[in-house]
Amino acid sequence: MGGKHYLPLTDEDRSEMLAVIGVKTVEDLFNDIPSEVRLKRELDLPPALAESEAISHLNSLASKNKHFHNCVSFMGAGVYDHYIPSIIKHVTGRSEFYTSYTPYQPEISQGVLQAIFEFQTMICQLTGMEVSNASMYDGGTAVAEGAIMGCGATRRSKALVSRSVSPFYREVLRNYFNSRGLDLEEIPLKEGHTDFAELDKMLGDDVASVILQQPNFFGLIEEMDGVAEMVHNHKAVLIVSADPLSLPLLQSPAEYGADIVVGEGQGLGVPASFGGPLLGIMAARSKFVRQIPGRIAGETVDSEGNRGYVLTLQTREQHIRREKAASNICSNEALVALGAAVYLAALGPQGMREVARQCIQKAAYTREQITALKGYEELFTGHYFKEFAVKVPGDPAELNKKLLEKNILGGVDLAPFYPELKNTMLFAVTEKRTRAEIDTLVRELEGWK
Amino acid sequence: MRKSKALLFEMSRPGRQGYSLPSCDVPEKPVDELLPKKMQRSEPLELPELSENEIIRHYTELSTRNFGVDTGFYPLGSCTMKYNPKVNEDVAVLPGFAFMHPCQPLETAQGALELLYNMEQGLKELTAMDRFTLQPAAGAHGELTGLMVIQAYHRHREDHKRNKVLIPLSAHGTNPATVSMAGYEVVQVPCDDRGLVDLEALTEAVNDNTAALMLTNPSTLGLFEEEIIAMAKAVHEAGGLLYYDGANLNAIMGYARPGDMGFDVVHLNIHKTLSTPHGGGGPGGGPVGVKERLIPFLPVPLVDRKDDQYYFDYDLPDSIGKVHSFYGNFGVAVKAYTYMRMMGAEGLKQASTDAVINANYLMSLLKETYYLPYDRICKHEFVLSARPEKKKGAGAGDIAKALLDRGFHPPTVYFPLIVEEALMVEPTDTEAKETLDAFAEVMKQISEDIDEDAEKVAHGPYNTVVGRLDEVRAARSPIMRWEKDKE
Numbered sequence: 001m002g003g004k005h006y007l008p009l010t011d012e013d014r015s016e017m018l019a020v021i022g023v024k025t026v027e028d029l030f031n032d033i034p035s036e037v038r039l040k041r042e043l044d045l046p047p048a049l050a051e052s053e054a055i056s057h058l059n060s061l062a063s064k065n066k067h068f069h070n071c072v073s074f075m076g077a078g079v080y081d082h083y084i085p086s087i088i089k090h091v092t093g094r095s096e097f098y099t100s101y102t103p104y105q106p107e108i109s110q111g112v113l114q115a116i117f118e119f120q121t122m123i124c125q126l127t128g129m130e131v132s133n134a135s136m137y138d139g140g141t142a143v144a145e146g147a148i149m150g151c152g153a154t155r156r157s158k159a160l161v162s163r164s165v166s167p168f169y170r171e172v173l174r175n176y177f178n179s180r181g182l183d184l185e186e187i188p189l190k191e192g193h194t195d196f197a198e199l200d201k202m203l204g205d206d207v208a209s210v211i212l213q214q215p216n217f218f219g220l221i222e223e224m225d226g227v228a229e230m231v232h233n234h235k236a237v238l239i240v241s242a243d244p245l246s247l248p249l250l251q252s253p254a255e256y257g258a259d260i261v262v263g264e265g266q267g268l269g270v271p272a273s274f275g276g277p278l279l280g281i282m283a284a285r286s287k288f289v290r291q292i293p294g295r296i297a298g299e300t301v302d303s304e305g306n307r308g309y310v311l312t313l314q315t316r317e318q319h320i321r322r323e324k325a326a327s328n329i330c331s332n333e334a335l336v337a338l339g340a341a342v343y344l345a346a347l348g349p350q351g352m353r354e355v356a357r358q359c360i361q362k363a364a365y366t367r368e369q370i371t372a373l374k375g376y377e378e379l380f381t382g383h384y385f386k387e388f389a390v391k392v393p394g395d396p397a398e399l400n401k402k403l404l405e406k407n408i409l410g411g412v413d414l415a416p417f418y419p420e421l422k423n424t425m426l427f428a429v430t431e432k433r434t435r436a437e438i439d440t441l442v443r444e445l446e447g448w449k
Numbered sequence: 450m451r452k453s454k455a456l457l458f459e460m461s462r463p464g465r466q467g468y469s470l471p472s473c474d475v476p477e478k479p480v481d482e483l484l485p486k487k488m489q490r491s492e493p494l495e496l497p498e499l500s501e502n503e504i505i506r507h508y509t510e511l512s513t514r515n516f517g518v519d520t521g522f523y524p525l526g527s528c529t530m531k532y533n534p535k536v537n538e539d540v541a542v543l544p545g546f547a548f549m550h551p552c553q554p555l556e557t558a559q560g561a562l563e564l565l566y567n568m569e570q571g572l573k574e575l576t577a578m579d580r581f582t583l584q585p586a587a588g589a590h591g592e593l594t595g596l597m598v599i600q601a602y603h604r605h606r607e608d609h610k611r612n613k614v615l616i617p618l619s620a621h622g623t624n625p626a627t628v629s630m631a632g633y634e635v636v637q638v639p640c641d642d643r644g645l646v647d648l649e650a651l652t653e654a655v656n657d658n659t660a661a662l663m664l665t666n667p668s669t670l671g672l673f674e675e676e677i678i679a680m681a682k683a684v685h686e687a688g689g690l691l692y693y694d695g696a697n698l699n700a701i702m703g704y705a706r707p708g709d710m711g712f713d714v715v716h717l718n719i720h721k722t723l724s725t726p727h728g729g730g731g732p733g734g735g736p737v738g739v740k741e742r743l744i745p746f747l748p749v750p751l752v753d754r755k756d757d758q759y760y761f762d763y764d765l766p767d768s769i770g771k772v773h774s775f776y777g778n779f780g781v782a783v784k785a786y787t788y789m790r791m792m793g794a795e796g797l798k799q800a801s802t803d804a805v806i807n808a809n810y811l812m813s814l815l816k817e818t819y820y821l822p823y824d825r826i827c828k829h830e831f832v833l834s835a836r837p838e839k840k841k842g843a844g845a846g847d848i849a850k851a852l853l854d855r856g857f858h859p860p861t862v863y864f865p866l867i868v869e870e871a872l873m874v875e876p877t878d879t880e881a882k883e884t885l886d887a888f889a890e891v892m893k894q895i896s897e898d899i900d901e902d903a904e905k906v907a908h909g910p911y912n913t914v915v916g917r918l919d920e921v922r923a924a925r926s927p928i929m930r931w932e933k934d935k936e
Contacts, residue, residue: 004796006532006724008881009803017810017882021826029805029826030704032673037710043703044574048793051536058787062545064560066553069544075552078774085468087501089542091508095726099517099533101525102730104861106920107913108853110454111515112729115508118457121930125495131929134730137586140774148630168774175748175770179597180632221488248494249484255492264774271542274561275551275775276586277732289927295730300923302916303908307453312923319622319864323635328626331587331720335728345457345504346467349494357480358473364483365475383484400554412552435474 005051066409068272072437073409074366076387076428077217078139078166078264079272082245082355083432085346088269092339102295102330106310107302112334113309116297119341126247126344126352127261128254129283134295135337136280136329139264140172143211143241145327146262146282147173149291150209150237151182152326158183159209160202162194164216165241167417173211192218192380192389196227203234209260213241214250217417218380218426219363219387221250228257237288244268244281246385248349249356260284267430269343270336279336290316293327295334358431359386362438366429369442375449379424387428389414389421393449396425406444451915454510458931461497467504495933514914515729516858522884524811526830526861526873527621527669529699529721531800534791537725537784546783551775555760561779562759565752568736568786575789575797576695576715577708578738582747584777588696591716591735592627592663594748597769598714598739599661599690600631601746605767608688611660615684617646619670619865621696624663633660640867644670644823652683659689666693666710667700669865669873670823671808671830681711690714690743698722699877700805700828703798713740723785734781748772803878804829807885811876814889818896822868830875832868833860838896842903845870850909850917851895857888 009017014026023029030038049057073081092098096111103109116134123132136142143166147159159177161170163186170186177184187202187210188195194212203210210231215221231238240258245267247253253261265279266272284292290313298312316326347355363386371378375393392399396413403410411425418424429438480489499507517523523530541547549561569581585591596614603611614628617638625635636654641647645668655662662684666674674680681691693712699722707715719725720733727733739747749768750761792800805828812831816824819833835845843851849859849872861873876885899906910917 004799006534006792006879007796007799007803008879009806013882014803014806017806021806021809021813023809023826026802026806029802029809030701032675032826033701033705034675034678036678037705039703039705039709043794043797045571045794045797046790048796049790051791054536054787054791055540057790058540058543058564058783059545061560061564062540062543064563065545065549066557067544067546068548068550071557073550075550077552079551081548081550083470087467087504090505091512093538094509094512095519095533096512096515096517098538098726098728099519100515100729101523101528101530101727104525105516105849105853105859106918107850107910107915108514108516108858109729110914111511111513114454114456114511114514116730117929117931121456121458122496124930128492137590137731138774140771141586141590166774168771171771172774175597175772176630179593179600179769180630221484223488225487247490249480249490251488251490252492255490271547271780272550273547273778273780274549274558276773276778277780278774289929296927296929298923299928300919302451302918304451304916306451306915308915308918310918310920310923312920312927312929314920315924321626322622323625323629325622325626325629328589328593328623328630329587330589330623331727331731331733333586333728333732334730335726336732338729341457342504342508345497345499345507346501347496348461348466348468348498349496350466350498351468351470352494352496354470358470360480360483361473361477362475364478383488397554404554404557409550409553409557431470434471438475 071407071409074411074427074429074441075409077412077426078168079275080267080428080430081432082267082430084269087346088339088342091342092335097338098335103311106308110308113297115338115341117309119337120297122341122344123281123283126244127242127283128252129261130286131289132283133292134297134334135332136282136294137333138278138280139241140169142262142280142282143169144173144176145293146239146260147209147211149260149288150239152291153237153288154208156206156208158206159211160185160187160207161211162187163189164194164218165211165213166217169241192220193382194222200230205234207234207236209237209239211239215243215246215385218389219384220380220382221385224256245355248352249360260288265340268340270339277333277336279333279340291326294329294332355431362433363388363429366438370445373446376445386430387426389424389426391424394423399448402448403444408441408444456931457497457499457507460499460503463498465498465500467499467501521856522880522888523858524860524874524876525858526875527696529875529877531724531877532879533724533726534788537787540787541780541783547780559759562752564783564786566754566759568782569752571789572736572738575702576738577706578715579741580744580747581736581738583736583782584748584773585735585737586773586778587731587733588716588718588735589623589627590772591737592623593630594737594772595692595714595716596627596631598743598746601769602743603660610658613658614660615654615662618867619668620663620665621669621694624694644672645674646680648676648679651680655683655687655689657688659687661690661692663692663694665697667697667828670832671827672823673828677710696721697829700801702801703794704801713743719781719785724788725781725784732778732781734778734785800878807876807880811874811885811889815892818893830873832865833872834868835870835872838899839870841899843899843906845872847907848872848895851906853910854912855891857891
């Protein structure tokens with residue numbers, strides 16, 4: 001039988017235990033299941049594998065996939081190939097962390113609780129916000145929950161989201177809003193940026209929040225001057241989905257007046273894992289603390305005055321408030337957040353600035369090289385961080401196929417998300433890319449068509 | 450012995466670094482040329498500065514201040530804290546899984562899609578559902594997805610009156626919270642004196658406003674809802690749907706399947722039943738399965754196969770859309786899939802058998818000492834009441850702290866709400882008889898300690914790295930981040 005090495009009971013144990021329970025057979029323990037719903041055959045599943053067989057099987061599945069170790073990736077759109085320091089897996093691989101549950105018993109969970117407290121602090125340091133939670137599922141759900149928070153805080157039911165916010169996030173947001181009966185309108189684009197003149201017209205006293213992304217989905221940096229004022233004039237809330245890796249270099253959301261900062265933290269040392277587990281970031285000004293969803297670690301003292309940490313403000317949460325909770329979220333991405341905290345601690349202010357600097361420099365170099373090629377041009381004019389969109393001379397899927405022959409994971413085709421943007425691609429260039437890799441990409445692009 | 454642990458920020462020294470990056474090898478431009486000054490950050494970035502060695506020692510010490518399944522027995526009711534097989538961790542970090550981009554061309558992701566496809570087939574068989582989405586990233590996320598699907602189904606039929614979801618009093622707290630998230634109203638259904646859903650009350654409560662009944666079976670009391678067929682009939686006849694909260698599936702694998710009981714929607718907690726680690730609060734996985742008539746409303750994309758090629762199917766015009774930026778916690782699915790493949794049909798059934806034997810055995814031992822309000826054969830868990838102990842001066846929470854001193858993780862306390870001073874015990878399938886005996890012995894000692902000196906028990910724990918933490922103080926004036934000037 002498979003998996004026997006996970007099940008310690010022996011046949012002898014079982015019969016002894018049944019005797020103590022006072023029943024004759026195992027069957028007596030399942031008599032309460034009505035026979036109409038009993039499964040009267042064995043489950044039809046593939047034969048059990050021994051550990052070595054399982055490893056072979058999984059290896060063979062994994063070997064059918066391309067990945068960042070056998071390809072050079074220029075794919076972004078929210079998930080990036082940033083360098084992941086070795087130290088992270090050694091910390092997250094400590095099984096006292098990864099085999100624990102949510103820290104309901106703080107006295108034996110100080111490790112996870114302190115790590116979350118430190119994570120929250122570092123997210124605040126990056127974003128300039130005053131409070132952060134322990135994490136959300138991903139960027140998309142963080143945006144959706146941020147928007148719901150905005151509705152709760154303003155007691156209004158309409159959000160305005162820019163079309164320059166990731167289409168992946170908008171899909172999740174639309175779904176959450178639709179389900180809850182909240183209204184969502186999209187702010188149109190102007191040259192790849194949010195059309196703020198249009199936003200001004202759309203704003204009214206029924207608007208709970210305005211949701212922007214910085215840098216936006218096209219990699220462009222939105223001009224945030226005066227936006228918060230415009231939003232706040234209508235007593236609405238400014239929600240910004242920020243790339244944490246851009247924040248050492250870019251104006252922090254606090255500096256331009258954001259109220260709630262959400263985002264995807266995958267760049268903070270998290271393996272891409274085909275899009276999950278990711279890391280949703282959720283931070284806000286302290287006045288929104290009662291509306292923040294999910295777990296928050298807080299400092300306190302023990303009976304002897306020693307500093308310690310607990311899950312706090314639990315009266316916002318589902319297990320206490322039930323249907324009146326801020327959200328239904330319980331499990332989040334705690335272990336991923338732990339890894340991100342290790343990343344931030346390892347890089348420190350200097351390393352984070354260096355990563356951001358190399359991203360912007362390498363992306364600028366790549367963009368300059370590509371847009372100089374015949375048939376390629378810049379899609380939008382503006383300022384970029386690590387991602388940019390270009391027009392390409394043909395079908396992006398065909399181009400990507402050709403790049404794959406050289407083991408390059410090319411750009412993301414924009415047309416599925418923006419039907420008006422045919423033959424355009426989004427390229428991401430992280431600090432990990434070398435000049436040689438970039439030059440190879442450029443050569444391949446040049447030779448196409 | 451007891452002491453606080455310094456924070457990363459307090460250990461920081463300017464100039465230290467814990468990273469190494471190659472130098473930038475492209476021609477650089479002045480930053481101001483790439484980014485106007487006003488777009489640049491002006492406030493300082495105050496992250497800690499530490500060397501790698503210091504960081505490792507910091508987190509190693511933190512890990513010693515934490516209790517996991519690998520540390521010891523973890524009978525946290527409703528959380529199914531079973532052993533997390535090590536091989537699962539190894540395969541999930543294979544570069545061919547861990548370093549895949551979600552947008553990479555499908556012909557370069559065939560192995561990942563095959564895994565998701567196979568996983569879905571396994572989950573369908575395990576639960577008797579017709580299709581699954583693996584997008585939800587946790588159980589609560591699965592609940593929300595399931596209710597969204599139910600909502601889309603009713604709306605599609607233009608049955609707009611259905612605005613209520615029935616929930617038994619014994620339900621997980623997430624259920625009512627999810628109902629609100631989906632814009633529905635909660636209707637509480639009482640339990641009868643056997644701890645089961647009161648069928649009569651349920652039948653009275655269902656009507657043409659009923660969108661769904663959310664049910665955990667076995668319930669949070671660890672009891673199988675014997676009237677499930679009648680319950681399903683009542684809800685279906687009123688036009689409602691049945692939602693199965695799969696948190697407790699570990700009790701019945703291979704014995705009974707939610708789809709055969711009449712459930713229309715199911716979510717599973719793969720970080721419970723299918724052995725993936727909980728990570729101190731995630732990442733989890735909450736796949737959602739549905740019956741045929743609800744398939745059109747599932748999130749996109751679904752995973753399908755045509756001529757040996759796997760692909761993402763986005764062609765579901767009535768789909769609710771997406772609930773996750775990409776395809777959910779793929780890395781967690783890899784672990785759960787590995788577990789299912791290693792256990793096989795017989796192994797999964799044996800896991801449920803052993804989970805139920807362990808629970809009933811431990812219940813038999815503990816009911817000699819503690820009050821068992823619902824004294825009947827249980828499934829994977831059971832609930833004691835520390836009401837008598839509370840009267841002596843130490844309640845469920847105090848018993849939990851006393852267990853910390855003796856090296857055990859306590860049961861879930863004060864839940865479910867229908868039992869006063871509840872201690873909800875779930876030993877799982879991966880514990881040895883000797884462990885259960887030792888736990889029962891310790892529980893007996895604690896009971897004796899309460900008889901002797903309840904006051905002392907009420908002030909524990911005594912052997913932990915910190916003493917009992919003041920949660921009221923933490924909530925009254927919340928400190929949720931370290932701040933420099935408050936050092």
